Amino acid sequence: MRHFVLFLAVIFFGLFLAVLNRSDSQSGSGVPTLRVFGYASFTGKWGAGPLLKNEFEKSCNCKVEFIEGSDSGILLQRLKIEGESLGADLLIGLDQFDLAKATSEQSWRKLSLGELNVYESVKPALVNSYFVPYDWGTLTFVARKNESAKLPESLDDLLESEWTRKIALEDPRTSSPGMQFLNWVVRSKGEQEGFEFIKKMMSQVHSFAPTWSAAYGLFTNKQAKLVYSYSTSPLYHKFEEKNDDYISLKFKEPLAVQFEFMGIPEFCRNCDLAEKFVNLMLSPQGQKIIMEKNYMFPVMKGVAENTEFAALMEEVQPMDQVEIPSSAEVDRLLKKWTELRRGDIN
Amino acid sequence: MNLRSLLRIGLVLFFLFPFIFLLTQFRISESPDIEELLWAFRNSFSQAFLSALGSLVLGVWASLALLSGSDSGGRRRFLKVMCLFPNFLPPLFILLAALNFLNPFPMGLTGISLVHIVMNFGLVAVLMTETIEVRLGGVTELAYVEGAGRWQFMTQVFLPVLRKDFLHIFLFVFVICFGSFSVPLIVGGIHGTTVEVLIYEKIRMSGDWGAAVVLALLQSVFIFLISFVAFRGPVPALQKITNLSLIKNSSGAVLIIAVMGAIALSYAQGLYRGLTQPIAWTIFTDDLWQATLGTVVLGLSVGICCYLGLLLIAYCSPKSWFERFLTGYVAPSTALACFSVLIVGPNEGVIPFIKIPLAITLLSLSSLYRMGWSTELQALRSQAQISYSMGASSWQIFTEIIFPQVTTRAGFLSGLAAVWACGDYAVSRILAHRDLSLGMMTETLMSGYRLNHAILMSSLIVVVAGLCFAFFVGGSRVLRRKFSP
Numbered sequence: 001m002r003h004f005v006l007f008l009a010v011i012f013f014g015l016f017l018a019v020l021n022r023s024d025s026q027s028g029s030g031v032p033t034l035r036v037f038g039y040a041s042f043t044g045k046w047g048a049g050p051l052l053k054n055e056f057e058k059s060c061n062c063k064v065e066f067i068e069g070s071d072s073g074i075l076l077q078r079l080k081i082e083g084e085s086l087g088a089d090l091l092i093g094l095d096q097f098d099l100a101k102a103t104s105e106q107s108w109r110k111l112s113l114g115e116l117n118v119y120e121s122v123k124p125a126l127v128n129s130y131f132v133p134y135d136w137g138t139l140t141f142v143a144r145k146n147e148s149a150k151l152p153e154s155l156d157d158l159l160e161s162e163w164t165r166k167i168a169l170e171d172p173r174t175s176s177p178g179m180q181f182l183n184w185v186v187r188s189k190g191e192q193e194g195f196e197f198i199k200k201m202m203s204q205v206h207s208f209a210p211t212w213s214a215a216y217g218l219f220t221n222k223q224a225k226l227v228y229s230y231s232t233s234p235l236y237h238k239f240e241e242k243n244d245d246y247i248s249l250k251f252k253e254p255l256a257v258q259f260e261f262m263g264i265p266e267f268c269r270n271c272d273l274a275e276k277f278v279n280l281m282l283s284p285q286g287q288k289i290i291m292e293k294n295y296m297f298p299v300m301k302g303v304a305e306n307t308e309f310a311a312l313m314e315e316v317q318p319m320d321q322v323e324i325p326s327s328a329e330v331d332r333l334l335k336k337w338t339e340l341r342r343g344d345i346n
Numbered sequence: 347m348n349l350r351s352l353l354r355i356g357l358v359l360f361f362l363f364p365f366i367f368l369l370t371q372f373r374i375s376e377s378p379d380i381e382e383l384l385w386a387f388r389n390s391f392s393q394a395f396l397s398a399l400g401s402l403v404l405g406v407w408a409s410l411a412l413l414s415g416s417d418s419g420g421r422r423r424f425l426k427v428m429c430l431f432p433n434f435l436p437p438l439f440i441l442l443a444a445l446n447f448l449n450p451f452p453m454g455l456t457g458i459s460l461v462h463i464v465m466n467f468g469l470v471a472v473l474m475t476e477t478i479e480v481r482l483g484g485v486t487e488l489a490y491v492e493g494a495g496r497w498q499f500m501t502q503v504f505l506p507v508l509r510k511d512f513l514h515i516f517l518f519v520f521v522i523c524f525g526s527f528s529v530p531l532i533v534g535g536i537h538g539t540t541v542e543v544l545i546y547e548k549i550r551m552s553g554d555w556g557a558a559v560v561l562a563l564l565q566s567v568f569i570f571l572i573s574f575v576a577f578r579g580p581v582p583a584l585q586k587i588t589n590l591s592l593i594k595n596s597s598g599a600v601l602i603i604a605v606m607g608a609i610a611l612s613y614a615q616g617l618y619r620g621l622t623q624p625i626a627w628t629i630f631t632d633d634l635w636q637a638t639l640g641t642v643v644l645g646l647s648v649g650i651c652c653y654l655g656l657l658l659i660a661y662c663s664p665k666s667w668f669e670r671f672l673t674g675y676v677a678p679s680t681a682l683a684c685f686s687v688l689i690v691g692p693n694e695g696v697i698p699f700i701k702i703p704l705a706i707t708l709l710s711l712s713s714l715y716r717m718g719w720s721t722e723l724q725a726l727r728s729q730a731q732i733s734y735s736m737g738a739s740s741w742q743i744f745t746e747i748i749f750p751q752v753t754t755r756a757g758f759l760s761g762l763a764a765v766w767a768c769g770d771y772a773v774s775r776i777l778a779h780r781d782l783s784l785g786m787m788t789e790t791l792m793s794g795y796r797l798n799h800a801i802l803m804s805s806l807i808v809v810v811a812g813l814c815f816a817f818f819v820g821g822s823r824v825l826r827r828k829f830s831p
Contacts, residue, residue, distance in 0.1 A: 015639060040775065081689055213792040214528060
C-alpha cells in the first residue's frame with residue numbers, strides 16, 4: 001500500500017519539477033525584468049508579443065515577461081489588483097472605451113514621445129498624454145465571397161430578409177467589438193434612431209456571442225453569413241490559410257475605429273525600460289511585427305506602404321472623430337441596450 | 347472541540363472564503379437594479395430548470411441502456427465513454443456541433459436547454475447507472491422473481507426509491523446551468539442575459555466589485571433555499587446484488603450513439619480542417635510539450651485535491667448542518683472566485699500551480715458532492731451507526747467501513763474533476779501569467795482566428811484528460827483492493 005502511494009507521489013512530483021524547471025528557467029537572474037500586461041492573443045505564441053520580446057531583449061540587457069489577461073477589461077481589473085505588487089511596467093491593449101476607466105482607477109506616467117509621424121486617421125487618438133496607440137483598425141462586417149448575390153452596403157441593408165438570423169454579433173457587455181458596434185450605430189444614426197435600428201436588428205441577429213472569437217467561430221463554421229469583425233480579418237485568411245474567400249464590407253456609413261493603446265502605470269519599477277519598449281513598438285520594426293502578427297493597421301507612416309494593408313487602409317472610410325467616452329457614458333449606453341433587450345420579452 | 351468539528355469548520359470556511367474575503371475587500375456602493383436582476387434570475391431559472399429536467403429524463407433513459415451490458419463488457423464501456431465525451435471538450439465545440447446538426451437551430455430557451463442537455467445527459471446517465479445498480483439491484487431481482495411487471499416496478503419501486511437521487515442529480519445539473527455563461531449568450535436570443543452575465547458585466551465594464559459580490563451572494567442564497575426545500579427524508583441503504591432484467595432497455599443506446607456520434611463527427615470534421623490547413627504544424631512548438639506537462643500536473647493536482655476533499659467530507663459526515671450546507675452551497679461565479687484567490691498572496695513562480703488547483707477544487711467540490719457523493723455517504727450511515735454502537739472509533743469506521751466502499755466513487759468523481767481541469771482556461775487565465783496548459787493555448791488560438799487549430803490542439807486535451815481520468819478510476823480501484831478487509 002505504502003509503496004503504491006509512494007510510487008504515485010514520486011511520479012507526480014517528477015512531473016511537477018519538470019514543469020517548474022521551465023518556469024524557473026524563464027525568470028532571468030541578475031538582469032531587470034520588464035513586466036508587460038497584455039491580452040492573450042497579443043502575448044501568445046502566435047501573436048506579436050514574442051517577436052517584440054526577442055527584438056527588445058537583444059539590446060536591453062533585460063528580460064521581458066508577459067502577464068496575460070483574457071481581454072482589456074479583465075486586464076485592467078487585474079492590473080488594479082496585483083499590478084503594483086507584481087511590478088507592472090507597461091499595459092498593452094486598452095481600447096478607447098477602457099481609457100476613461102483606466103484613468104480614473106489608476107495613476108499613469110506621462111509619455112514623452114515627441115512628434116509622431118502617424119496617419120491622419122490616428123491623430124485624434126493622440127489627445128491623451130498618458131496613453132499612446134500602437135495599432136488601429138476599422139470594424140465592419142465580414143462575409144464569404146459568392147455566398148450572397150447582394151452584400152449589404154449600409155446599415156439599413158442589414159435589415160433585409162436575406163440576413164434574418166444570419167448575422168453574428170458580439171454582446172457589448174462582454175466584448176469590445178460588441179461595444180464598438182453599439183457605438184457605431186448610435187453615432188451613425190443618432191441615439192434615438194440608433195436604438196430603434198438595434199431593436200429591429202434583434203430579429204436579424206443569429207446570436208450575441210460573449211467574445212469576438214465565439215462570434216467569429218460561428219461565422220467560419222457557416223452558422224452565420226456575416227460577422228462583425230475587423231476590416232483586416234480577410235487578410236489573415238489570405239496570408240495564413242491561403243484562402244481568398246473572405247471579404248470585408250464597405251459601408252455607406254463611416255466605419256467604427258478601434259485604437260489599441262499602451263500606457264505605463266505610475267508605480268512601474270522599470271519605467272525607463274517600459275518607455276524603451278513603447279518606442280520599440282512605435283518603431284518601423286515594431287510596427288511591422290504588430291501589423292503582420294496582430295492583423296491591424298500600424299499607426300506610424302512608412303510601414304504599411306506597398307503591402308495589402310496599405311491598399312486596404314486606402315479603401316476604408318473611418319469615422320473622422322474619435323470619441324473617448326466617459327465610463328458613465330459607456331454605462332448609460334449599455335443600460336439602454338440591456339433595457340432594449342429586456343423590453344423584447346415584456 | 348474534536349478534530350472532526352475543526353475539519354468541518356475548516357471546510358466550510360474554505361467554501362465561504364470568496365464571499366467573506368470579497369465582502370471585506372470591496373464596498374457595496376449601491377443596491378442592484380431590481381428589474382434587471384429579476385429578469386436575469388427569470389432567465390437563469392427557466393433555462394436551468396428545463397435543462398436539468400431534460401438532462402435527467404434523457405439521462406435516466408440512457409442509463410437503462412448502460413445497464414443492459416455487463417459492468418466489464420466492451421459495449422457498456424464504449425457507451426460510457428460516448429456518454430462522457432462532451433465533458434472532455436470546451437463548451438464552444440459542443441455548441442458548434444449542436445448548431446451544425448440542427449439547422450435552423452431553435453434559438454431561445456429551447457436552444458439553451460438543448461445544448462445544456464447535450465452537454466449533461468451523458469454524465470447523468472453514467473451517474474444514474476451506478477446509482478440504480480447499488481440501490482435497486484436486490485429489489486429488482488425480488489420483483490422479477492415475484493412476477494412484477496415493468497410498469498408496476500417503475501411506478502411503485504423505481505421512481506419512489508430513487509426520488510432523492512433524482513433530486514440530487516437534478517440540482518447538480520440545475521446549478522451548473524444556472525451559472526452557465528457562453529451558451530445562453532450565444533443561443534439564448536432574448537433570454538441570454540443570466541445572472542452570471544450580469545456579474546461578469548459588473549466586473550468587466552463597471553469594475554463594480556461590490557455589486558458583483560452582491561449578485562453572486564443572491565444567486566448562492568437562491569440555490570441554497572431551493573436545495574433546503576428539496577431534500578428531506580432518508581436515503582435507502584446500498585444493496586449490491588445486480589439483476590436488473592426488469593428495467594434494462596437498450597433503446598437508450600440509440601440516443602447515446604445518435605447525439606454523441608453527432609458531436610464526435612462534428613469534432614472530427616474540425617480536426618480534419620485543422621490538419622489540412624497549410625500552417626497546421628505551427629501549433630507544434632516547443633511550448634506544446636510544456637503545456638502538455640502543465641495540463642497533466644493541473645489535472646492530477648485537481649484530481650488529488652478533489653479526492654482528498656471528498657474523503658475529508660466523508661470523514662466529517664454525518665452532521666446535519668454540514669450536509670445541508672454542502673448540498674445547498676454554490677460557489678460564486680468563476681471570475682469572482684478566481685479574483686478572490688488572486689488577491690491573496692503572491693502569484694509568481696510555482697504559485698499558479700497551487701492556486702489554480704485550489705480554485706478549481708473550490709468551484710467543483712460542491713458539484714461533485716451533489717453528483718452522488720452525498721447519497722453514497724448517507725446510504726452507508728446505518729453501517730457506520732452499527733459500528734459506532736459496537737465501539738469502533740471514528741477513524742476505524744472511516745478506514746475500515748467507509749473508505750473501502752466509497753473510494754471507487756471518489757476516484758470516478760475526482761477523475762471527472764481532473765478532466766474539467768485539463769480543459770480549463772477560464773480559471774487559469776485569471777490566475778496564471780502565461781499559457782500553462784493546453785486549455786489556455788487552445789483559447790489563445792481561438793482568440794486569434796485559429797479555431798481549427800484550436801480544435802486540433804483540443805485533441806491533445808482529450809488524450810491527457812482521458813489519461814488523468816483513467817489514473818483516478820484505476821488508482822481508486824487499487825486503493826479499494828488494498829484497503830478491503
